[in-house]
Amino acid sequence: MYLTIKGLAKSFGENEVLKNIDFAIDKGKVISIIGPSGSGKTTLLRCLNTLEQPSKGLFTFEDGLTLDFSKKVNKQDLLKLRRKSGMVFQSYNLFPHKTALENVTEGPLIVQRRNKKEVTKLAKELLTKVGLKDKMDLYPNQLSGGQQQRVGIARALAIQPELMLFDEPTSALDPELIGEVLRVIKDLVNEGWTMIIVTHEIQFAAQVSDEVLFMDGGYIVEQGSPDKVIRNPQEPRTKQFLDRILNPGEY
Amino acid sequence: MSLLNSMLFSTILSADSWELFKSSLLPMITGGIKYTIPLTLIAFVVGLLLALLTAMMRISSIRIVRIPAIIYVSAVRGTPLLVQLFIVFYGLPNLDIKIDPFPSAIIAFSLNVGAYASEIIRASILSIPKGQWEAGYTIGMTRTTTLRRIILPQATRVSIPPLSNTFISLVKDTSLASLILVTELFRKAQEIAARTYEFLLLYVEAALLYWVICFLLSLIQEVIERRLEKYAAK
Numbered sequence: 001m002y003l004t005i006k007g008l009a010k011s012f013g014e015n016e017v018l019k020n021i022d023f024a025i026d027k028g029k030v031i032s033i034i035g036p037s038g039s040g041k042t043t044l045l046r047c048l049n050t051l052e053q054p055s056k057g058l059f060t061f062e063d064g065l066t067l068d069f070s071k072k073v074n075k076q077d078l079l080k081l082r083r084k085s086g087m088v089f090q091s092y093n094l095f096p097h098k099t100a101l102e103n104v105t106e107g108p109l110i111v112q113r114r115n116k117k118e119v120t121k122l123a124k125e126l127l128t129k130v131g132l133k134d135k136m137d138l139y140p141n142q143l144s145g146g147q148q149q150r151v152g153i154a155r156a157l158a159i160q161p162e163l164m165l166f167d168e169p170t171s172a173l174d175p176e177l178i179g180e181v182l183r184v185i186k187d188l189v190n191e192g193w194t195m196i197i198v199t200h201e202i203q204f205a206a207q208v209s210d211e212v213l214f215m216d217g218g219y220i221v222e223q224g225s226p227d228k229v230i231r232n233p234q235e236p237r238t239k240q241f242l243d244r245i246l247n248p249g250e251y
Numbered sequence: 252m253s254l255l256n257s258m259l260f261s262t263i264l265s266a267d268s269w270e271l272f273k274s275s276l277l278p279m280i281t282g283g284i285k286y287t288i289p290l291t292l293i294a295f296v297v298g299l300l301l302a303l304l305t306a307m308m309r310i311s312s313i314r315i316v317r318i319p320a321i322i323y324v325s326a327v328r329g330t331p332l333l334v335q336l337f338i339v340f341y342g343l344p345n346l347d348i349k350i351d352p353f354p355s356a357i358i359a360f361s362l363n364v365g366a367y368a369s370e371i372i373r374a375s376i377l378s379i380p381k382g383q384w385e386a387g388y389t390i391g392m393t394r395t396t397t398l399r400r401i402i403l404p405q406a407t408r409v410s411i412p413p414l415s416n417t418f419i420s421l422v423k424d425t426s427l428a429s430l431i432l433v434t435e436l437f438r439k440a441q442e443i444a445a446r447t448y449e450f451l452l453l454y455v456e457a458a459l460l461y462w463v464i465c466f467l468l469s470l471i472q473e474v475i476e477r478r479l480e481k482y483a484a485k
Binding site: 111 | 380386388389390
């Protein structure tokens, strides 16, 4: 397993948002997390790069890095953990004062201190890959939502992470712009990236995932292959949720 | 009404007055160039550095770092600038610390600007959306790097209008330095007025000169704002 998580819990004050979560992901696999709003799926994702620091939980990476959040964890380990993953945000969070190209080069150039020529070449390749070859010198406010999100994906890829995290990457987009972003994510699936995707696009999740987690009330209610969880759910709560999402016409 | 009119005309617009106006212009402008402007610029630059340091201390997660910054800001904002000037220039000699008028003014004004501007900088930093910090963290940046590369450039743009306001206030506040014997623009006006008894004329003249300086500064502010336009989050 690339990453194994045991007993992950997260509270905000009295409010327990994640309760004793166990899961693992293998290299090159894609896990989708689905579930209603407030189920804890985004918090779970944000715990994986400690944008939210877990209250409890044992993280074990295959390279030996281990963090036990029930004890005090040291800053260096936190930074190491964070640098393993790239993240794509629901609201893109591009740097508004930097061009598309500068957004992508910022990480490798400033954090990883790599050679500028090499980084620029890499960034141009990535932006071409996400279909923004002729938009590289534009600022975020000159780009559409779908284009901004694709820059966001290129920015996350540029640090060459081991793990890609997507936090509802299409939720802020106009319906007609969703396709262009999902297409890019699908390309990454085909390239064999290890990815965890929080999404409301159930059909997409069914198509690209090796495993689906259905969350509700801070628990993983059901997990397994898309065939099992999405096409043939066992738990009543999963059935009810999928029914609502897949047949939105019925009230 | 006609009495008032004739008084105004006789004092401001008579040929003698016009001569006095012209002949006072040079000493006042000299006072402005030698003292008012350098005092403003030096105090503003030193004040800004102090403000940046204070703002960093105030957003620190460590309590003992925050507390001195909070006390400093509170003390400066809670006391009159004139009193601060008098403490530095007339007060400190009692402790055998004697500082000349001009450096005294620089110390008092820098401390004053530092406190006010630190609140502006702090508010500007807090106005940048949390997602910008998070985006910095997810590409591997530490808090310091994120602050330097991502947050401060955007906060700078936000802080330009309120900082310009502070700067323009500072230009005018430097006239208080006349009370600790700095021969700046207004001190020159006072000196000439004391000699000629033409108070209205000379103080209006001083007011006009301050107005011109502040007007020019507001033009510069607009240019800077436009140049930093791209740093604004939209």
